[in-house]
Amino acid sequence: MLTFKGFTGINNVLPERRMAGGDLLAATNVDFGLTGEVTRRAGLVQQSAHCHQNLHQAPGFLLATSGGALVAMHPDGARHTIHPALGPDRVWYCDLPDGRVCFSNGLIHGVTDGITGVERSVPVPGSLGAADAAFGALEPGQYRYHLSFVRLADRLEGPAISSEPLELAQGGLRLDGLPMLEGHGLNVYLSSRSGEGAYLAGTALGGSWEFAGGNAQLVLPCRTLEAEPFPVGTITAYWRGRVLVAQGNVLWASRPMAPHLCDWRDFKALQGRITAIQPVDNGIYVGTEHDLVFLAGTDWGQLAHVPTLRGPVVLGSGVQAPGHSLKLGDGTGAGQAMLCIAGGEVVAGFSGGQTESLTDKRWRTEVTQVSAAFREVDGLPQYLAVPV
Incomplete structure (x- = not known):
């Protein structure tokens, strides 16, 4: 000993x-x-003889890839195939407040509750079909119509596309040759007589649809007008009702409380490829191949870019950790904090953008990619970073 x-x-x-x-x-x-x-260190207990990769402990179930498929394993031994062919690439995860988990490998993304998996976004209709006048009770004038797919399983609605103004003199509208998508209906919206707004007129389940009602029936507005499908990226995180995702050097944010939608302006370009995304109470730490950056603030549109000058951040090293378990000065921090490997050292980041190296002048590493986690074992805080 x-x-x-x-x-x-x-x-x-x-x-x-x-x-x-x-x-x-x-x-x-x-x-x-x-x-x-x-x-x-405590020994290991074999849970399965199969090869599992991309492990993620979600609330109530464990996610992993096995043989190219994404599977969910439950404490009672049940296994559910979430995606049959996710492939061998690294998978990135993000826990949502409702217990679901977002997953993405950079090409394929989705959401799972541990039982089934669905695409994270709903696609945009590929065409507007062909419009024709019909008899109905609409006031004569110019109208626009708008189309959006709605997933029948959970009523999730995708971005809408819009037509040019149409002159409707007979009070009705008929649409033929409408785009169709398995498992989805097609919501049809009509504008007011002036061509402004978009209000639900009905849902088409086939290639043709007709509306003969009056203007008073057009009440429910379209919530996905001018939205875009949430982009497919890699590193993903949840922050103040939004889902964040990295695409190269660009950080995208979803619409608030709508992780399947985004707006074209809701992105921030950083210097260098993004390697970590870790929100804290009043900002977001973003690691890049050049530096660890703190985006300070609580409003996406008002975030301030604050470099920390800690050096390049190792891909996959960013994890959330409680501030009271991390050294800060002569004491410990507070609130939500994060850990990563920046400049070859283990660095803690706290609310307000304050950072501290936990291994300064004692330990350095040259690894370029890890799979990291924070845990407490018998009250002992541990940061684990396994080279990938």
Whole structure:
């Protein structure tokens, strides 16, 4: 058994000849306690003989890829296939407040409740069909019509497309050759007589549809007008009712409380490829291949760009952590915080944009991509970063 009079931690920065008796170059399969005690790490228990990758502990179930498929494993032993062919690429996850989980590999994205999986977004109709006049009770004048797909399973509605103004002299509208999508209906909206607005006129379930009602029936407005499908990206996070996703060096935000929609202006371009996204109480830490950046504020449109000058952030190293478990100055932090590997060191980020290196002048790494997590074992906070 190894005994230290005063263990001071791992040190792979100083030359070995300059290390004190309480330093270690490396330690394998051991845990270090809050007072420096060294204990053997608990053993492993095999849960499955199958090869599993891209593990994510969601509320109530475990997600993983196995044989290219995304599966959900439940505590009672039940397994559900969420996506049959997600492929071998790395999968990024994001927990939503309602218990569902977003997943994406950069090409395919979706949402799951642990039982089934659906596409995260609803596509835009590919055409407007062909419009013709019909008899009806609409006031004669110019109208526009708008089309949007609505998923029948959960009534999720996608972005709408709009027609040019049409002259309706006979009070009715008929549409033929409408786009169709399996498992979806097509919501049809009509404008007021002036061509302004968009109000639900009905739902088409086939290639043709006709409206003969009056203007008083047009009441429910279209909520997805001028929206776009939420882009497919990689690293994903949830912040103040919005889902955030990275696409190269661009950070996108969904519409509030609508993770399947976004607006064309809701993006922020950063210098360098995004490698981490970690929200805190009053801002968002975004790691890039050049620096760790703090976007300060609580309103997406008013976020202020604050560089931390901590250096490049390792892909996948960003995790959420409680501030009271992380060192800040001579004490600990508070509130929601984050951990990442920036400039080769483990760095903690707190609300307000304050950061602190937890391994300054003691430990550095040259890894370029990890799978990271924060946990507490018997009250001991642990940051795990496994090279990928």
